[in-house]
Amino acid sequence: MEHIVTVQDVVTAFADWIEPTDAELDAIEQESSLILAEVVLLDAQIKAMDHPVNEVDSRRIRRARNRVLAARRDLTNRTAGAIVPGGAA
Template structure:
């Protein structure tokens, strides 16, 4: 009796053992301002969920949204032809 397992080929390649490449680490580092701004926005939104938002909460939400947009714009402008700046 022959086993079918011997004849199967891998459909997905095995995961690399070396971890992220230098380019991937550079991309993550470049995206950190956006991630931080989005976390600040999420914090502001969670705070506003607990109670009706007052003037201070609305101002905090507006500022957080502006920081996210500014960080995204800076990230988009820093990439040229798929390379991290």
Template sequence: MSHTHPDPWAETPGPGLHPDREPTEAELAAIEREMPVIRAEVELLDVRIALLDRQVYPIDAKRFRRAQRRLMVARARVSNRAQCPALVGGAL
């Protein structure tokens, strides 16, 4: 008798997600609206990784603060656009 066990590391889709379908236009548009935040988060993560194993110099602290500021600005812009959908084309 052969018993098969489910692979605990297998990727399973989250609730409402189906692995065989492409994202809808609305989902792609939502991702596109969030891209400035995603890019800013990646930039901040890059800075954090770069500073993990070395001494922090003033220029590094400045780079870190700049990345944090860009993330806050990006989040504010995305939030404001969500609250004021009439503003299109980067009016903020």
């Protein structure tokens, strides 16, 4: 019996070119508060799906939405004041 094998190189997740750059890691770090707020909102929405909507769930979702909006506002204000290298004068 003959075994069929591929001739291609093995592709792994540990290749050097797959790693995120320092700029990408910095962008993720800046957006981490927004990402966490969106996770809290998603958790609140999932909890509300398990049973009929009640006042506690409505408040939890409303607060989570407000946190997402505040995180987006803060991120926008922080990046609006940043100087982008290579931009027009």
